[in-house]
Amino acid sequence: MIAFAIGSLFPQIKGSEPYTSWADETEKTLNLIPSIRDLEVRGGRERFSLFGLHEEVDDGSLIRHPIPQHGRISFILNVPARVQSRLNPWGDISAGNGIEDFLVVTELDRDYPYTYVLISGTAEILKPSGAVVVVREFLKEEIDKLGDRSTVRLTALGPSPFHAEFYIQPGNLGEKAAPGLGVARTHSRWYDRLDFYFDEEIAGPAQAMEEISKQFGPEFATYYLLTAEGVIKQRKMESLTDDTEEAVSAYTRKGLKNWLRRLLTSRANLRNLSLEMLRIQMSITRTQQSNNETLEGLKEGREFLLLGRELKEVSELNYANELENSGAILKVLESQHTQTVQRVTAFAVSLLGVMVGAFLTAALRR
Numbered sequence: 001m002i003a004f005a006i007g008s009l010f011p012q013i014k015g016s017e018p019y020t021s022w023a024d025e026t027e028k029t030l031n032l033i034p035s036i037r038d039l040e041v042r043g044g045r046e047r048f049s050l051f052g053l054h055e056e057v058d059d060g061s062l063i064r065h066p067i068p069q070h071g072r073i074s075f076i077l078n079v080p081a082r083v084q085s086r087l088n089p090w091g092d093i094s095a096g097n098g099i100e101d102f103l104v105v106t107e108l109d110r111d112y113p114y115t116y117v118l119i120s121g122t123a124e125i126l127k128p129s130g131a132v133v134v135v136r137e138f139l140k141e142e143i144d145k146l147g148d149r150s151t152v153r154l155t156a157l158g159p160s161p162f163h164a165e166f167y168i169q170p171g172n173l174g175e176k177a178a179p180g181l182g183v184a185r186t187h188s189r190w191y192d193r194l195d196f197y198f199d200e201e202i203a204g205p206a207q208a209m210e211e212i213s214k215q216f217g218p219e220f221a222t223y224y225l226l227t228a229e230g231v232i233k234q235r236k237m238e239s240l241t242d243d244t245e246e247a248v249s250a251y252t253r254k255g256l257k258n259w260l261r262r263l264l265t266s267r268a269n270l271r272n273l274s275l276e277m278l279r280i281q282m283s284i285t286r287t288q289q290s291n292n293e294t295l296e297g298l299k300e301g302r303e304f305l306l307l308g309r310e311l312k313e314v315s316e317l318n319y320a321n322e323l324e325n326s327g328a329i330l331k332v333l334e335s336q337h338t339q340t341v342q343r344v345t346a347f348a349v350s351l352l353g354v355m356v357g358a359f360l361t362a363a364l365r366r
Contacts, residue, residue, distance in 0.1 A: 001169045002120035002205045003128035007160030008224040009106060009115040009136055011073075011143075011152040012063050019048060019065040025151040026073065032149060033142045035078045043071025044108060061157045062228060063113075071108040076101055079138050084130075087137040093130040098123030102131055107213065110221030111294075112228060115160075118209060125167070129191055132161035157224055157231075163310075164192045168208050171197035175304070178215045181208065183306065194306070219307045222298055226314045229287055236280050237319050243273055244326045277326055284317050291315040 011026045013019055023044035030039050048066035079087075081097035093099065099121035106115040117131040136156050143150050173195075174182030180201025186193040198208040247269060295315055298305065305311060 001125065001167055002118065002209075003125045003165070003167045004116045004118045004209065005128045005130070005132045005166065006162035006164070006220055007115045007117070007132035007136065008113055008157040008227075009104075009132075009139070009160060010063055010067075010113045010155045010157075012155050013065055013151060014153040015151050017151050020045070022065075022068060022152075023071065029143065029146065029150045029152045030073075030075065032146055033139075035138070035142065036075045037078070039073075039075040041071070041073050044068035044073075046070075061155060061231060063155055067113065068108050073104075073106040073108075075104055077104050077135055077138065078102075079134055083138065084134050088130045088133045090130060090133070091127050093119060093127055093134065094121065094123040094125050096123065099125070102135055104135055105213075107217055107221070110217055112221050112225035114217070114220040114224050116209075116213065116220075120205065128165050128167070129161035129163070136160060157228060159227075162220070162223070164194055166194050166196070168196045168198065168205050168212070170199070172199045173197045177306070178211055181211050181215070216306050218298060219305060219311065222294060223307055223311055223314060226291055226294070226311065229291065230314060230317065233280075233284055233287060233317055233319065236283070237322055240273070240277060240280060240326055241322065243276070244329055247273060248329060273326075277323065280319075281323055284319060288315075288317050291317070 011029065013022055013025060017025055023041050026044075027039065027041040030036055030041075045068075047069040049069050078101050080100055084093060084097040084100075099119055101121070103118040103120075104115065105118070106113055115132070115135075117128075117135050119125055119128055119131050136154070139154050143152070143154055172182065174184035174197050177183045177196075180199050182197040182199075184195045184197070186195070196208060196212055198205070198211075202208050202211060292315070295311055298311070
């Protein structure tokens, strides 16, 4: 039996190097890590997707430059057992962490990079998902050690690992997923277990893994694409919430100076917040429509979706309550500001009337 884990690990350019040099810079950096062997960086030199251009969103899990549309990174990573124990506090990947070599593959031929880590050896495999944790943390440490010699940094989009344990074994069991390949899912309160069974039509576990990647790679990639879109919307909602809370705080500050500042600047600030909220609402609506279309497209030509439940959950952008709360708060603040302006205006008009009356009275007495 062999097993694998899924995540999204992508080395992105961290300095001023052009993104078109991504493949060369990635290859150069990974070749400097002694624990890596059999490195292959295929493709990634011609066509790039603009998905990664989200400069307005500050989140370290997002890819900040265009992503190669085609290619693959693969290598074997050796992580000693004692290091695995240090990096992964949730239990051994294999019995006694006896398996120290991991095949790491990041696929770029889909909508978003996804990574699988293949575990095989004589030791019993206990918790495959831990392999993504170990690989992620080990690569980050090794790349950090390189300092300025590294022109890339590792970007990990959560959940990495994906919340499931994947196993591959010979047999003719499970729901038919492809010629010679079946799959059975066991639900759990922790991570579900998915067993892939291959029969005599498939030469062995390595070919089975290739077939799994071919059949279900689009689902893994779509899952992380939708996750990335969700992170962008979540960060924008958090920014709107922070700005709304700051506006509320500004209205509770006492003192003449703060009162004058509110009187002179609040209208513009509240208007900008309201416009930003409308922009976010429209953006969420467009993204939700796009997510629905993406899932429908993924279903075409497939008897079932392996990750149907997870894809449905990650595709839903439910920020109705947050938007409703922010809108209600902004309406209260705008109403309060309007009343303040009306009172100031009435006072100014009254004061002006008194002054004009006094002037006319004094003038007529002459």
